[in-house]
Amino acid sequence: MSVDLVYPPPNISPKTALQISQRAPQVLKSSSQTLPFPLSLLSGDDTPEKWTTYENLFVSCLRTGDDKSARQILDKLLRRFGDKNERVMAYQGMMAEANAETEQEAIKMLREYGEELESDPTNLPIQKRRIALLTSMGKIQEAISMLGDLLVISPTDAEAWAELSDLYFGQSLYDQATFCLEEVLLVMPNAWNMHARLAEVIYLSTIATSSDKPGDLLRGLAESMRRYCRSVELCNNYLRGYYGLKVVRPSLLPKAPKSEKNTPDAAYSDLPLPTLSTVERLHELATAKLGEIVRKSAAGEKGWEGYDGAETIAARELLDRDTKSISS
Amino acid sequence: MPILPLKIQSVLANTLFLPTNSVYSSYEHSLTHESTTSTPNPTIPLDIILETLISISILCVGIVLGQPDLRPIEWRVWACEAEKDERREKGKRAFEAGEGGGAVVGNPFRFLESGERRGFWDGRTKRKEFAAWVRDGSATDVKI
Missing domain, CATH: 1.10.287 (Helix Hairpins)
Known part of the structure; x- marks a missing residue:
C-alpha cells in the first residue's frame, strides 16, 4: 500500500514512517532540476501540494533518522522560503532537536530558541518548538507555564490549547485539562473529535476523583455522556463517540434518576440529569451502531471502509463483553 | 464548472x-x-x-x-465521510482534494489530536521510539 504523501493517514506507525522516509530519495530526485524561486512560479512546479509533501517527508525522515534526506529537504525549503520564514525556522529547530541527544545539547538548543525569541517575541512556531523541547526533556511544569504565556498573547490558538490540555492531563490536573478543551471548543465548536476527547477526559477524571461523592460522580458521568452525544451528533457513525456512550453507561446506570421529577441535584447544574430510560435508549442505540460498524467494516462494504483497525477490534471486544455478561 | x-x-x-x-x-x-x-x-x-x-x-x-455527485449539505453526513477519508487511499476517498472546491481532505480538526500537532512535534521522543521499534525486531507496530 502506498501512502499518499500529501494527505498521510493519522497515527503513523513506525512501519509506515519507514515506508514514507524510504521514498524520500526518489521524490527528491524526481524534482531535483527546478528553477530558482521567482522563475519556478512560471513552470507550474511550485504547488502547495509539493511543499506539503516535503514537510511530511521531512518529519518522517527525522523520525527514522534519515538525516541526509531531511537535510536536502530543509535546503530546498530554505532556498524557496528563506531563513527568515518562521515555519522554516521551526523546521531548522526540529532538525537540530532530533540530533540533540544529550541533555547538554538540548539545553544549548533551549538557549538558542531563547535568543531567537528575544529578537522576535512574536515568533509563534519557535515558541512552540521551545515548549515541545521542554516537554521532551521532561520539564513539564516549565512547558505548562510557557504555554500559558503563549496563550495570553494568542488566545485563539486551538492547537496550543489542545497541547496544554494534554500536558495538564499527564499531570492528573483534570479540571485544568477540561477547561483547556472547553477553550478549544470555543474556537472550533464543530470539532467532533475534540467533543469526544473532552468526554473522555471528563469520564476518566470523574472515575478517578469522585467515586466516593455520588453527586459529583453522577454529574460528571452525565456531562461526559452529553459530550459523547454531541460528537455523534456532529459525525454520523462515529465509532469513538458510540464506544464512549457504551462505556459510560454501566457506571451511570445504577445512579440515574428514575424520572425527571426526582432529579437530586438541581443545585449542581441547570441541565436536568438524564433519566434511566434515556440512558438505556442511548445504550441501545450505541450497541446497534457499534454492531453495524464492526460488521460492515469487517465485510468491507462500500462506504464503510476507512475505520481504524485497532478501533474496530476494541469495539468488537466491548460488544463481546456485553454478550458474555448477558449470557452468564 | x-x-x-x-x-x-x-x-x-x-x-x-x-x-x-x-x-x-x-x-x-x-x-x-x-x-x-x-x-x-x-x-x-x-x-x-x-x-x-x-x-x-x-x-x-x-x-x-x-454532473459529479453533490457534496452533502448536512454537516454530520459530510463529517462521517471526512472522518473515514483519513484512512482511505488516494482515489478511494469520498472527497478528493480540489474536486468541487476546497482542498480539505479528511478531518479538518485532526491537527488538534495528540500526536498530530505539528507545531509541538516531539522529534527526540519519536526518534527514540523508532529506534526501540527497530531494536525489537521491527516486526510489529508499536502503536496498536
Whole structure:
C-alpha cells in the first residue's frame, strides 16, 4: 500500500514512517532540476501540494533518522522560503532537536530558541518548538507555564490549547485539562473529535476523583455522556463517540434518576440529569451502531471502509463483553 | 464548472451538432421558400422541429446526469465521510482534494489530536521510539 504523501493517514506507525522516509530519495530526485524561486512560479512546479509533501517527508525522515534526506529537504525549503520564514525556522529547530541527544545539547538548543525569541517575541512556531523541547526533556511544569504565556498573547490558538490540555492531563490536573478543551471548543465548536476527547477526559477524571461523592460522580458521568452525544451528533457513525456512550453507561446506570421529577441535584447544574430510560435508549442505540460498524467494516462494504483497525477490534471486544455478561 | 466524465462529454459534444444542424436547416428552408412563394409566415417542416426539441432535451438531461455527485449539505453526513477519508487511499476517498472546491481532505480538526500537532512535534521522543521499534525486531507496530 502506498501512502499518499500529501494527505498521510493519522497515527503513523513506525512501519509506515519507514515506508514514507524510504521514498524520500526518489521524490527528491524526481524534482531535483527546478528553477530558482521567482522563475519556478512560471513552470507550474511550485504547488502547495509539493511543499506539503516535503514537510511530511521531512518529519518522517527525522523520525527514522534519515538525516541526509531531511537535510536536502530543509535546503530546498530554505532556498524557496528563506531563513527568515518562521515555519522554516521551526523546521531548522526540529532538525537540530532530533540530533540533540544529550541533555547538554538540548539545553544549548533551549538557549538558542531563547535568543531567537528575544529578537522576535512574536515568533509563534519557535515558541512552540521551545515548549515541545521542554516537554521532551521532561520539564513539564516549565512547558505548562510557557504555554500559558503563549496563550495570553494568542488566545485563539486551538492547537496550543489542545497541547496544554494534554500536558495538564499527564499531570492528573483534570479540571485544568477540561477547561483547556472547553477553550478549544470555543474556537472550533464543530470539532467532533475534540467533543469526544473532552468526554473522555471528563469520564476518566470523574472515575478517578469522585467515586466516593455520588453527586459529583453522577454529574460528571452525565456531562461526559452529553459530550459523547454531541460528537455523534456532529459525525454520523462515529465509532469513538458510540464506544464512549457504551462505556459510560454501566457506571451511570445504577445512579440515574428514575424520572425527571426526582432529579437530586438541581443545585449542581441547570441541565436536568438524564433519566434511566434515556440512558438505556442511548445504550441501545450505541450497541446497534457499534454492531453495524464492526460488521460492515469487517465485510468491507462500500462506504464503510476507512475505520481504524485497532478501533474496530476494541469495539468488537466491548460488544463481546456485553454478550458474555448477558449470557452468564 | 466541474469536469464531466469523458463518456458523457463525448455524447454531449455529438448532440451539440443536432441543434446546430436544425438551425441551419431552417435557415436554408426559409431561403428556398422565400424565393418561390410569397406567404408571410412560411412554416418550418415537422422534422426540423422534432430534431430541435429532441436534441435540446437530450442536452438538458445529459448535462444534469453528467454532473459529479453533490457534496452533502448536512454537516454530520459530510463529517462521517471526512472522518473515514483519513484512512482511505488516494482515489478511494469520498472527497478528493480540489474536486468541487476546497482542498480539505479528511478531518479538518485532526491537527488538534495528540500526536498530530505539528507545531509541538516531539522529534527526540519519536526518534527514540523508532529506534526501540527497530531494536525489537521491527516486526510489529508499536502503536496498536
